[in-house]
Amino acid sequence: MMSTAKASWVIARRDFVATVMSRSFIIFLLFPVLMIGFSIGFGAMLGKMERHENLPRIAVIASEAAFRPIAAAQARLKPAFREDEMAELVRVEPDYQVGPQIGDLLAAADKRFVAVLSSGPGGMRLTGAVGPGDPAPRQVRAILHAARQEQALSAAGRTVPPERIELVKVTESAGAVAAQRATTARAGQWLLFMVTVMLAGMLLSNMIEEKSNKVIEVLAAAVPIDAIFLGKLGAMLSVSLTGLALWAATAVAAVQLWPSGGASLPTPAVGWPLFILLALLYFSMNYLLLGALFLGLGSQASSVREVQSISMPVTIGQVFIFFFATAAAGSYNGLMGLAAAVFPFSSPMMMIARAAQAGELWPHLLALAWQALWVWLTVALGASLFRRNVLKSGGGGTRPLLRRRA
Amino acid sequence: MKGELPKVANGLAIEARGLFKAFDGKTAVDGIDIHVPEGTIYGVLGPNGAGKTTTLRMLLGIIDPDRGERRLLGREAPLEAAAEVGYLPEERGLYPAMKTKEAIAFMGALRGLPLALGRARAEGMLRDNGLGDYVDKPIKSLSKGMAQTVQLFGTIVHRPRLIVLDEPFSGLDAINQGRLEAMIREEAAGGATILFSTHVIAHAERLCERVAIIAAGRVRFEGRVDEARGRLRPRVRLRTRSTDGAWRSALPPRADQENGAWLFELPETGVEPLLRALIDGGAGIEELSIERPGLHDAFVAIAGEAAAREMGADAPAGDEA
Numbered sequence: 001m002m003s004t005a006k007a008s009w010v011i012a013r014r015d016f017v018a019t020v021m022s023r024s025f026i027i028f029l030l031f032p033v034l035m036i037g038f039s040i041g042f043g044a045m046l047g048k049m050e051r052h053e054n055l056p057r058i059a060v061i062a063s064e065a066a067f068r069p070i071a072a073a074q075a076r077l078k079p080a081f082r083e084d085e086m087a088e089l090v091r092v093e094p095d096y097q098v099g100p101q102i103g104d105l106l107a108a109a110d111k112r113f114v115a116v117l118s119s120g121p122g123g124m125r126l127t128g129a130v131g132p133g134d135p136a137p138r139q140v141r142a143i144l145h146a147a148r149q150e151q152a153l154s155a156a157g158r159t160v161p162p163e164r165i166e167l168v169k170v171t172e173s174a175g176a177v178a179a180q181r182a183t184t185a186r187a188g189q190w191l192l193f194m195v196t197v198m199l200a201g202m203l204l205s206n207m208i209e210e211k212s213n214k215v216i217e218v219l220a221a222a223v224p225i226d227a228i229f230l231g232k233l234g235a236m237l238s239v240s241l242t243g244l245a246l247w248a249a250t251a252v253a254a255v256q257l258w259p260s261g262g263a264s265l266p267t268p269a270v271g272w273p274l275f276i277l278l279a280l281l282y283f284s285m286n287y288l289l290l291g292a293l294f295l296g297l298g299s300q301a302s303s304v305r306e307v308q309s310i311s312m313p314v315t316i317g318q319v320f321i322f323f324f325a326t327a328a329a330g331s332y333n334g335l336m337g338l339a340a341a342v343f344p345f346s347s348p349m350m351m352i353a354r355a356a357q358a359g360e361l362w363p364h365l366l367a368l369a370w371q372a373l374w375v376w377l378t379v380a381l382g383a384s385l386f387r388r389n390v391l392k393s394g395g396g397g398t399r400p401l402l403r404r405r406a
Numbered sequence: 407m408k409g410e411l412p413k414v415a416n417g418l419a420i421e422a423r424g425l426f427k428a429f430d431g432k433t434a435v436d437g438i439d440i441h442v443p444e445g446t447i448y449g450v451l452g453p454n455g456a457g458k459t460t461t462l463r464m465l466l467g468i469i470d471p472d473r474g475e476r477r478l479l480g481r482e483a484p485l486e487a488a489a490e491v492g493y494l495p496e497e498r499g500l501y502p503a504m505k506t507k508e509a510i511a512f513m514g515a516l517r518g519l520p521l522a523l524g525r526a527r528a529e530g531m532l533r534d535n536g537l538g539d540y541v542d543k544p545i546k547s548l549s550k551g552m553a554q555t556v557q558l559f560g561t562i563v564h565r566p567r568l569i570v571l572d573e574p575f576s577g578l579d580a581i582n583q584g585r586l587e588a589m590i591r592e593e594a595a596g597g598a599t600i601l602f603s604t605h606v607i608a609h610a611e612r613l614c615e616r617v618a619i620i621a622a623g624r625v626r627f628e629g630r631v632d633e634a635r636g637r638l639r640p641r642v643r644l645r646t647r648s649t650d651g652a653w654r655s656a657l658p659p660r661a662d663q664e665n666g667a668w669l670f671e672l673p674e675t676g677v678e679p680l681l682r683a684l685i686d687g688g689a690g691i692e693e694l695s696i697e698r699p700g701l702h703d704a705f706v707a708i709a710g711e712a713a714a715r716e717m718g719a720d721a722p723a724g725d726e727a
Binding site: 002006007010014018022062139209210213214215216218219220223224321387391392393 | 442463466468469470473485488489493495497498500502503504512513515516517518589
């Protein structure tokens with residue numbers, strides 16, 4: 001008998017060639033690139049639109065002279081706020097009757113005013129659908145206060161020059177490094193999750209072809225079911241890594257052609273080369289773990305419709321596991337962090353977060369061995385269920401002559 | 407593969423005792439015993455639903471029996487002998503997008519044949535059998551008969567010692583059935599053991615040295631084809647000019663008359679005493695024939711009239727025994 005490894009290789013080679021040489025592989029390769037391109041384009045466009053549309057507009061009923069110090073004070077304070085945070089003040093010439101004018105301004109849909117600032121007998125008044133906790137009244141209060149201070153200083157013949165602060169940048173501070181590495185940890189987890197979700201789902205329907213065209217009978221008569229499962233997993237992992245390599249090459253080329261000059265991720269604790277290697281290993285483990293589970297579940301289905309029914313709870317389960325790993329990312333040595341590292345299906349995501357934040361290597365060796373064990377156990381369980389439920393094998397063999405894995 | 411390994415110690419390519427299998431509480435195979443000597447062409451006969459396919463799947467290790475023992479080429483674990491076995495399942499299965507040559511080589515590779523050698527042999531097999539134009543064509547471009555032929559090539563490309571064919575003739579036209587029979591004889595002549603299941607008695611009668619007759623999940627007979635036929639006495643057909651006389655007492659008491667001819671089993675004493683009585687009694691013999699029973703008659707006697715009717719109904723025209 002061929003060894004399981006050799007039999008898996010035969011299955012994997014066929015599946016890999018069949019997938020990579022198919023037309024659908026081109027679509028598979030192009031899909032994420034197009035998706036990311038569209039996302040970036042639409043995101044930028046929508047962001048711009050939203051920023052403009054969501055900016056709170058406040059009407060200021062004032063003469064030009066009265067509005068000038070207010071506008072000047074707002075201009076001075078504006079650098080302290082984000083572009084989309086500070087309310088837009090629009091001067092409106094006062095009517096003869098201010099009361100009805102306020103009502104008209106708030107009712108005018110095209111003007112989009114959230115509040116109207118006017119002067120009343122007791123001082124300034126802000127009328128609108130805003131509460132005391134909203135940013136708009138606080139901003140208006142700060143602007144008016146600054147305007148009054150400026151007017152008072154001017155009346156006293158004094159000016160206060162703007163404060164100058166010398167910035168001294170240090171390369172590292174413990175707090176900043178920890179915060180930055182937590183960002184890398186979460187980015188690593190997110191990437192691992194997204195790529196696995198995108199790629200491992202293919203395995204749910206992987207056995208449908210063999211079952212529908214009856215090739216499974218030919219395979220099952222020649223090699224152990226475990227070898228079929230391992231071969232299919234190996235093939236799809238190779239297909240995914242091929243896709244990732246091509247996408248990464250495309251991304252690198254895109255960055256070279258159109259350098260963005262944007263912020264880069266902080267250096268992980270184990271350094272970039274090792275982090276990338278570990279990311280690949282943990283992606284492979286995450287893929288194999290989820291893939292083995294998907295393959296086992298999908299092999300029980302007899303039609304694409306059944307596979308679709310299974311895929312929904314599977315996706316929800318994945319999201320929960322991702323949230324668990326993300327919640328535990330910050331406390332990699334705490335109880336939750338250790339639990340996430342031990343639970344096989346969250347372990348790869350937890351460990352990549354650990355690689356970003358802690359420099360020791362031995363936990364990774366231990367985790368990889370642990371995850372590999374679970375891959376094997378999941379494959380063995382899936383193959384066993386397939387033999388029992390699909391091939392209707394097994395049952396009551398009691399004599400040594402009847403080896404189950406024959 | 408074939409001939410590279412020593413013969414099985416007890417000379418049996420397949421040995422099974424008391425195989426039992428039930429699906430969802432319904433018994434499919436009920437204590438089957440089979441012994442297939444090496445180098446023979448062995449037929450498993452039975453109507454649809456008799457348990458033939460389940461028996462073959464258990465023998466090959468695709469499924470495990472609930473009870474019983476089996477050995478394949480001397481191995482207790484059938485998959486350990488996979489490299490020396492070729493299997494053509496009843497439900498043919500090929501990857502539609504795969505090239506013909508690659509499909510054959512892949513099936514060989516599953517049984518341990520190096521891919522390059524498999525490709526070379528596949529090309530040769532296809533060209534020798536008039537399918538040279540389809541070497542690099544995808545399976546989906548082949549007719550059903552061609553695809554079955556390709557799968558058969560994939561079954562034997564690694565030159566197995568044991569070839570198991572489940573209903574190999576089903577779906578083939580008469581010409582391809584003839585080709586398949588020739589191929590089976592050729593493989594057997596080369597030393598391979600052939601085990602095939604069929605519900606068409608004519609194929610078994612033409613090809614097999616030994617048969618197992620299965621009905622309702624049980625083996626009703628296992629042995630040589632002539633042994634099966636030998637279970638029945640030869641039938642005598644007699645037509646005489648005289649309708650009555652002293653010679654009538656020489657006929658067996660259960661002799662039937664049909665269209666003026668007497669039909670009866672050949673008496674234990676042989677034909678000579680009967681002949682003497684007919685001549686001495688002046689019966690005037692117009693026709694006297696002794697017919698050996700066919701496998702179909704044996705099957706009827708062994709498996710029952712209902713099973714035989716079912717097999718006859720399923721057999722393609724011209725193949726009923």
